[in-house]
Amino acid sequence: MTQSIYIGLDIGTTTIKISGVTQQLETVYEAQYAYDYLTPHKGWTEIDPDTWVEIVLEGLKELFQQVPAETVAGIGITGQMHSTVFVNKHGLSVRPAIMWNDHRTKELIPAIRKQLLTNAKAAHIAKIVSTGSPLASLLWLKEEEPENYQQLNKFLIAKDYVKLRLTGTYSTDYCDASTSSLYDLNQDCWSQEVQELFDLEEQLFPEILPAATVIGKLTEDVCKELGIKEPIPMVSGTGDNVASALVSGSFEHDQPLVSLGTSGVVVIPNKHHQLKKTGKNVIAKITKDDNSIITQGTVQAGAKVNSWWLENILHTSDYPAEQQQIDKSLLGENDVLFFPHMNGEKTLFANPELRGAFVGLSLETTREEMYLAVLEGLAFGIRQLFVSMKNEEQPDYFTIVGGGAKSELWIEIFANVLGYPIKRVMTSQEAVHGAAILAIMGVEGSFKFPESDYQMVQPDPTLIKKYTTRYKKYLKLTQLFLLAGGEEE
Template sequence: MNAPVYVGLDIGTTSIKVAAVNKQLEAVFEKQYAYEYQTPQKGWTEINPDTWVEIAMQGLKELFHHIPADTVKAIGVTGQMHTTVFVDKHGFSVRPAILWNDNRTKESLPAIKQKLQSRKKTKHLAKIVSTGSPLASLLWVRQHEPEQYDQINKFLIAKDYVKLKLTDTYTTDYCDASTSSLYDLHNDCWSKDVQELFDFAQGMYPEIHPASTIVGELSREVCTALSIEEPIPVISGSGDNVASALASGSFETGQPLLSLGTSGVVVIPNSQYQLKQIGKNVVAKLTEEDDSIITQGTVQAGAKINSWWLENILQTADYTSEQATIPSDRLGENDVFFFPHMNGEKTLFSNPNLRGAFIGLSLETMRKDMYLAVLEGLAFGLRQLFEAMKNEEQPEYFAIVGGGAKSDLWIKIFANVLGYPIKRVQTCQEAVHGAAILAIMGVEGSFTFPKSKAQWTEPNPTIVAKYNQRYKNYLKLSQQLVLLGGDGK
């Protein structure tokens, strides 16, 4: 008899990942499918959400060609947070989904924040609502596309639309609900005050379930399309940052997480329900009994600055060779600074108009100095986020995940900029694996992490001291650049 297998789907911003693991988190199938979203106008990002469904179905078909369907016990789903899908009463999307990194609502944000500040129970939401938030995106559609808005029966987040098409259920989880700016963080439910303030229909909201809850099973139509006989349970799932934190062991250890994907994210877990003043408080609620919360902050450009610099500017895809030109003795010695907020900032400055910058260029500046500055810039930006959101207790180390974590040089930079060891788990540790873990929890009721190999990168005290001084200079420079960027209104 074949061992049980658990599947994860990750609906990412530029790719969809499909993975299958056993209870020991050993991968038995993994594949990534790249896709592109649309930018119909400057600052707009959107996509036909059925693109995700088509790719997810393609991935599942391929998976079932390699793995017997009767060994798959459940499917967990994760994905990009905030991205909003607008669904009619028949379950069809009424317009393209608006992505989390969309900036079309920046002009209307001040009015939205002012309205949220008018009530005591919604004041905290004024701090977190931003471009790309479901609240802002819904209001934009109502103002600019009233005919489409009138057709909306439910709004869903990206992963939840895929679940709808797999199971015919309209559900979300506490993570995606709590980051929507439509949620009451103090009472753990959709905010009645937001509903009243903005005159939203009560029926628009999907049901909220803990992340490991079985919400349905593959529909008969989907089973037929996949050529499988028995329906498979599907789990509520969670946003990608919660899923990454789960896979990295952050909930178990309480240590912070760095995620170097399309965006750069700092995730700080709290075993108790502690709401921070800075950062986005995300209700994890992996199970009904779970009270954990994470606070996250984001550098929106993230590891994307690496591919921007290499592919768009240097016009090379040889990442390894470019990084090999940067000698270790340059760490902490670079005269060039890079401001990484290339497409706005949401957590510390709430300014969608911020843009990146090189500072300190001279006639002696070389290609390798500018590239090192790009890599250091994200490290400084994430350190600034961490210091604004950190717990009272100092961390022992940072876990690191995401595509950018494949770079040994970048991890070394992070260890010395942050001044803490960096742990890179070498087994399954991405968001897609977190989705698979939720599938295990949903079927088995719990999950015990197996012992896994990890690569540790220790900070060098001499380099740390140099970076501490450079970080102080970075903070001074960033203050000036934020002023130049305006107030974002």
């Protein structure tokens, strides 16, 4: 009997990934496609959303040349969160989509926050609204391009526009809705108060469906273009951070996840809808009966601090060689501290102007000490984030994923800075695989995690003690930076 294949799509910021897997998550097909977005003005980032659709269709055509279409049982999707597409009544984009990393609304944010704080039920949204938020992008369109706003029938997040073009259906999921600054986290629905405060019509808001819900099948036109006979079901999908948490097993075991990618993301799941005061509360709601929530915070510079130091400063791309130069006896003993917030900070300090620094340099400071400080600095920043958002129950371990997780030295540093074992998954586990899991859940009704190949890195009690002392110094350094730079309200 031929086994079913499930497709995952990931609409990333600069790449689109397509993966085909079995029910046991064995990869049978993998491809990725790079693309560029537009920067028509300083601080603006936007894209014609049909770019995503064209790449996905071409990618699926290539997939079906190697994977028989009749074996594909479902398609799941994930992608960048916040990036907003403005769609007219014909389902076409009225202008380029405004991406999550766009800063054109910077001047609007203080007034939006002030307005939100005038209503007790909308006040919690004031903490999370920022440049790139769908609320901010919608209000910018309304104010700056009224002729385009008049044509607007629905706003959709990036992955939702791809779903629309593939299946002809309009919907979003709870993850993208709850992070849009247009959602009532207490009532679990679009915020009526936000609609009233900013005069936004109810019709603009798409239906919200659990992530594993089958929303429809590929349209006849899409099937014809792909050269396949039977339409394939597609699920609602979710944002990339929920997809990453799902595939890492975080929801299954309620353990925190650290993603060391372009940004350093801390994801803390809980099954009881506990809303935290710090961090972004994201409703996961993978199935109808699921009450899972993740609280998410970010060190924006993330693993990028590593490539910055090696490539921009040392002018080398030999990462392993540089790390091998660091003597293990230096761990916990380094006199140099590094402040990792090199391109602003959103979660703890709400200060986009915050910048990084080295402290404790002397004439004896070595290249190795400075590099180690960079690696330790991000670990300290991640620990500070975790402490501010953690569950009442202590974790058993942290799972670390992303490009930075490939470094054995960095994993060892994280284990001792955090003071917990680190689960380092050896097989590739990315958001695109989380999207495929959603397709399996939607079509099959459930998903059982296969045994995965992983390594548990244990912390050293002596190093934990040393790093706790260093961490206290790091916290003092943080306070000095806030006093010097000022904390933005």
